[in-house]
Amino acid sequence: MASAAARDRAATIVMWSVAAGITAVFVWLLGDLLWHGVGRVSWDFLVSLPKNAGREGGLSSVLVATVLILLVCMVASIPLGVATAVLLAEFSGEGLFARLVRRSLDVLAGVPSIVFGLFGNAFFCKALGMGFSILSGGLTLACMVLPIFIRATEEGLRAAPNEYRLGAAALGISRVSTLFRLLLPAAVPGLMVGFILGLGRAIAETAALIFTSGYVDRMPESLLDSGRALTVHIYDLSMNVPGGDRSAYGSALVLIVMLLGINSAAWGIARRWQSRSLLRV
Amino acid sequence: MSRSRADGILVYGLRGAAAISGAIALLIGLFLVLESLPVLRGVGPLRFFSDASWHPSENLYNLVPMLWGTLFAMAGAVLVATPLGILSAVFCQYYAPASIARVYRSLIELLAGIPSVVYGLWGLMVLVPLIGAVRPPGPSLLAGVIVLAILILPTIALSADAAFRNVPSEYARGAAALGISRWGTVRHVIFPAAKSGLFTGVILETGRAIGETMAILMVCGNQVQTPRSLFDPVRTLTANIALEMAYAMGSHRSALFVSGLILLLLIVALVSAAEWISRGRIYG
Numbered sequence A: 001m002a003s004a005a006a007r008d009r010a011a012t013i014v015m016w017s018v019a020a021g022i023t024a025v026f027v028w029l030l031g032d033l034l035w036h037g038v039g040r041v042s043w044d045f046l047v048s049l050p051k052n053a054g055r056e057g058g059l060s061s062v063l064v065a066t067v068l069i070l071l072v073c074m075v076a077s078i079p080l081g082v083a084t085a086v087l088l089a090e091f092s093g094e095g096l097f098a099r100l101v102r103r104s105l106d107v108l109a110g111v112p113s114i115v116f117g118l119f120g121n122a123f124f125c126k127a128l129g130m131g132f133s134i135l136s137g138g139l140t141l142a143c144m145v146l147p148i149f150i151r152a153t154e155e156g157l158r159a160a161p162n163e164y165r166l167g168a169a170a171l172g173i174s175r176v177s178t179l180f181r182l183l184l185p186a187a188v189p190g191l192m193v194g195f196i197l198g199l200g201r202a203i204a205e206t207a208a209l210i211f212t213s214g215y216v217d218r219m220p221e222s223l224l225d226s227g228r229a230l231t232v233h234i235y236d237l238s239m240n241v242p243g244g245d246r247s248a249y250g251s252a253l254v255l256i257v258m259l260l261g262i263n264s265a266a267w268g269i270a271r272r273w274q275s276r277s278l279l280r281v
Numbered sequence B: 001m002s003r004s005r006a007d008g009i010l011v012y013g014l015r016g017a018a019a020i021s022g023a024i025a026l027l028i029g030l031f032l033v034l035e036s037l038p039v040l041r042g043v044g045p046l047r048f049f050s051d052a053s054w055h056p057s058e059n060l061y062n063l064v065p066m067l068w069g070t071l072f073a074m075a076g077a078v079l080v081a082t083p084l085g086i087l088s089a090v091f092c093q094y095y096a097p098a099s100i101a102r103v104y105r106s107l108i109e110l111l112a113g114i115p116s117v118v119y120g121l122w123g124l125m126v127l128v129p130l131i132g133a134v135r136p137p138g139p140s141l142l143a144g145v146i147v148l149a150i151l152i153l154p155t156i157a158l159s160a161d162a163a164f165r166n167v168p169s170e171y172a173r174g175a176a177a178l179g180i181s182r183w184g185t186v187r188h189v190i191f192p193a194a195k196s197g198l199f200t201g202v203i204l205e206t207g208r209a210i211g212e213t214m215a216i217l218m219v220c221g222n223q224v225q226t227p228r229s230l231f232d233p234v235r236t237l238t239a240n241i242a243l244e245m246a247y248a249m250g251s252h253r254s255a256l257f258v259s260g261l262i263l264l265l266l267i268v269a270l271v272s273a274a275e276w277i278s279r280g281r282i283y284g
Helices: A002-037 A043-047 A060-091 A096-110 A113-127 A134-159 A162-170 A175-186 A188-204 A230-239 A245-280 B002-043 B064-095 B098-113 B116-134 B141-165 B169-177 B182-193 B195-211 B214-219 B237-244 B250-283
Strands: none
Touching: A002 A245, A002 B064, A002 B098, A002 B116, A002 B141, A002 B182, A043 A060, A043 A245, A060 A096, A060 A134, A060 A175, A060 A188, A060 A230, A060 B002, A096 A134, A096 B002, A096 B250, A113 A134, A113 B002, A113 B195, A113 B237, A113 B250, A134 A175, A134 A188, A134 B002, A162 A175, A175 A188, A175 B002, A188 A230, A188 A245, A230 A245, A230 B116, A230 B214, A245 B116, B002 B250, B064 B098, B064 B141, B064 B182, B064 B195, B064 B237, B098 B141, B116 B141, B116 B214, B141 B195, B141 B214, B169 B182, B182 B195, B195 B250, B214 B237, B237 B250
16 A cells, blocks of 8 residues: 555656646747847837848738738638538538538648648649739638637537527527527627637648748738748748848747737637627627 | 528528538648649659659659658657646646646647747757757757657647546546545546547647648758658658748649648548547447
């Protein structure tokens, strides 16, 4: 029995050291970013154009391209994702068609981002003739975030109490009105979760963008221009530009702050929206 | 009358949207096959494994070194990350006080959201010089394994956490009532009960490890060779695509789509395995 107690104590020590080790790596990573990046980041860094391949100057064109890519991605994936989730959750949950769609989305969720890049290059850039453009990049990302978005929305819809559906049916309200007046408002938290997760994944993506939206760091003038995303900028600065380290660190810091900002802002909105939409119903 | 027509239109609209969403995966498969066909037909699938080397400009298409690179990096990362991730979830669920568990869990969630290019930057600037000081050159399979392990650790930690949460709390309480030690409970009661959830987590992290591109591209050195030691530079299938796609033409480009197709098939196999395991839970 003594050995069991000793083993138990050893296990406790192992647990705490694993957790401490993981925390330490995390602190190391963030500390390194802050240490090297903070000196580079300033207001000027955000609003001026990159100069000398990004070694000097700022990020303005890169930030504009990033935001445009994200906008295209969201505009394409949100309607498609919500409609698919509504069908799967409310209309034909178990039929053959729904099962096939679900299986296909499971595969889509696992497809490596570089394969999305290949596909985007072959389909959007070449077959549809969009070339290296913000549009191609955004649409490629839309394909990538779609499964995440659909799953979260579906869960939001399933969380709406069944009394809503039964009550509406008993009152003779059409399914269209039930959907738009009751179920979708009730699913807003799920929608927001999906939106945040999708946005987070899209903003973090690099490999799918290199050969779809391209490398060009000029200020994009239309959606058909090539634009360099922030992640691609970091990659390029650290791998292909000697002496680009400081700018790479600065850009990485900006990226992390953007991610944190999106997360906290969206959670705040979701919480407020949830209480309001239920009151209106 | 008009109400039911509106309902009908709605359902057709939704079906259409769902068909588009469902078709994307098929479209990806289709385009990968279409783009690979020229080289598969002209060169034949066998030469991807039997050619002398990878020199697409000289019509040599051996993918085997890069396949090894992908497999070694994946296996190393999964071997390192799986025990750490599971223990970290055990810590969160059964060892840490509630307040620490909450902070620790949000830290893991934060780690899960950090872009892979940032992990790559850290690996390139911090890890590679450290490894280079011990055993040059520095960019190596080892660096890839470490960065990849850190990158997939949140995946396994979060799914193990979810798997443990699904274990009925009566199990732990019953074990405590029988006077079983905490570690004994975790080892002999919780682990078996959460087995299928843990397997699913391992499959998820394996998929991420196979598909990861940027981090591994930045720290692995990217020499096309079958690694003989952990300190050798390697190139993975994903890194190969990212490096050469920019200038590849003709059958070279087509060969890169073949490696994309191989990656896609690996993922489909993993997803099917996951499905198989989760179906097994009903009977097991």
